[in-house]
Amino acid sequence: MEHIANLLGQIEGLTGIGIGLIIGLGALGACIGIGVMGSKFLESAARQPELKPMLQGSMFLLAGLIDAAFLIGVALAMLLAFANPMVTSALDHMHALGAAK
Amino acid sequence: MLANAPEGGFTGYIQHHMKFWNLPHVGEGGFWSWSVHMDSILVSLVLGVLFSAWFWMKARKATPGVPGKGQAFVELVLEFVDGQVKDVFHGDRRVLGPLALTIFVWVFLMNFMDLLPVDLLPWIAEHTGASHFRAVPTADLNVTFAMSITVLVLVVFYSFKAKGAGGYMKELFTAPFGPWLAPFNILLNIVELLSKPVSLSMRLFGNMYAGEMVFMLIAGLFSAGSWLLYGFGILGYTAWGIFHILIISIQAFIFMVLTVVYISMAHDHH
Numbered sequence: 001m002e003h004i005a006n007l008l009g010q011i012e013g014l015t016g017i018g019i020g021l022i023i024g025l026g027a028l029g030a031c032i033g034i035g036v037m038g039s040k041f042l043e044s045a046a047r048q049p050e051l052k053p054m055l056q057g058s059m060f061l062l063a064g065l066i067d068a069a070f071l072i073g074v075a076l077a078m079l080l081a082f083a084n085p086m087v088t089s090a091l092d093h094m095h096a097l098g099a100a101k
Numbered sequence: 102m103l104a105n106a107p108e109g110g111f112t113g114y115i116q117h118h119m120k121f122w123n124l125p126h127v128g129e130g131g132f133w134s135w136s137v138h139m140d141s142i143l144v145s146l147v148l149g150v151l152f153s154a155w156f157w158m159k160a161r162k163a164t165p166g167v168p169g170k171g172q173a174f175v176e177l178v179l180e181f182v183d184g185q186v187k188d189v190f191h192g193d194r195r196v197l198g199p200l201a202l203t204i205f206v207w208v209f210l211m212n213f214m215d216l217l218p219v220d221l222l223p224w225i226a227e228h229t230g231a232s233h234f235r236a237v238p239t240a241d242l243n244v245t246f247a248m249s250i251t252v253l254v255l256v257v258f259y260s261f262k263a264k265g266a267g268g269y270m271k272e273l274f275t276a277p278f279g280p281w282l283a284p285f286n287i288l289l290n291i292v293e294l295l296s297k298p299v300s301l302s303m304r305l306f307g308n309m310y311a312g313e314m315v316f317m318l319i320a321g322l323f324s325a326g327s328w329l330l331y332g333f334g335i336l337g338y339t340a341w342g343i344f345h346i347l348i349i350s351i352q353a354f355i356f357m358v359l360t361v362v363y364i365s366m367a368h369d370h371h
Contacts, residue, residue, distance in 0.1 A: 074314075075310040082119070083119060
């Protein structure tokens with residue numbers, strides 16, 4: 001029983017670290033990307049204000065593109081947090097071993 | 102708030118919300134062991150019919166004089182989409198324009214289901230017989246992949262149409278590196294072709310799935326049992342809802358623009 005609890009705890013702890021890495025590194029990258037793009041947008045809008053409406057459209061488009069990879073990561077992290085497939089499969093293996101004995 | 106919370110507390114609540122409404126006798130095993138997500142099909146069909154009927158009615162009753170509010174709105178959407186298509190694609194817009202309009206409005210409406218309270222449609226569905234219900238069709242990989250694979254088919258179709266079978270084959274085998282590296286060229290082109298639907302659908306799915314999940318997490322605060330957390334729940338739900346209006350419009354817009362870009366790339370000769 002303790003072995004099983006240990007194993008499950010190990011899986012859950014490692015999953016927690018994984019979730020933190022997924023969200024943290026994803027947010028880091030997306031924020032740097034959005035920041036670089038936003039600063040360039042502001043610079044060019046200040047230089048040529050008449051181009052602002054056109055640039056704004058493409059900026060939002062690119063913001064969506066940059067954000068997408070991060071949000072896919074968030075979705076995967078949420079899946080791991082609330083319906084962890086690894087815990088389920090570990091439990092399945094344990095049931096199979098228990099049945100074999 | 103948690104009208105249909107099962108045993109198992111918060112995690113159980115989330116997992117209950119993650120289940121699709123499957124048909125009862127499909128997916129029993131054997132050959133027919135796939136599942137049919139009735140909720141996604143139902144919601145997307147209803148929204149599609151609603152959108153088509155609405156725009157068709159406005160188009161039928163359109164006046165050249167002073168337009169009413171409804172007609173002005175429909176014209177606004179139409180001109181916005183048509184302008185985007187015109188910027189990217191220089192050619193006959195009679196197919197691509199309506200396609201872009203359909204994708205934009207339909208995806209937007211399906212994304213908009215995210216802004217309804219997360220428990221509303223599941224609660225209604227539970228009282229009419231369905232045990233599980235997911236309201237946002239675009240948070241279902243099947244729906245987004247169906248749309249993006251349709252786009253892939255259109256890209257291949259227009260490549261054949263614009264360049265002819267011989268021209269398209271020549272381009273596939275010789276495009277970036279010339280005829281001496283034909284195996285690498287075909288490999289590269291196939292990867293490029295297949296990456297389009299995958300990135301289109303995963304982007305939309307990921308955004309909507311994560312958005313729905315955050316709404317559920319915030320909704321969990323309502324049943325946390327303290328008035329302070331209840332207040333945080335209301336604040337969080339409002340803030341994320343307002344931010345999410347931006348996300349759903351941008352994702353619908355991106356899906357539309359990329360479809361137009363891919364199809365107009367299919368028309369280009371290398």
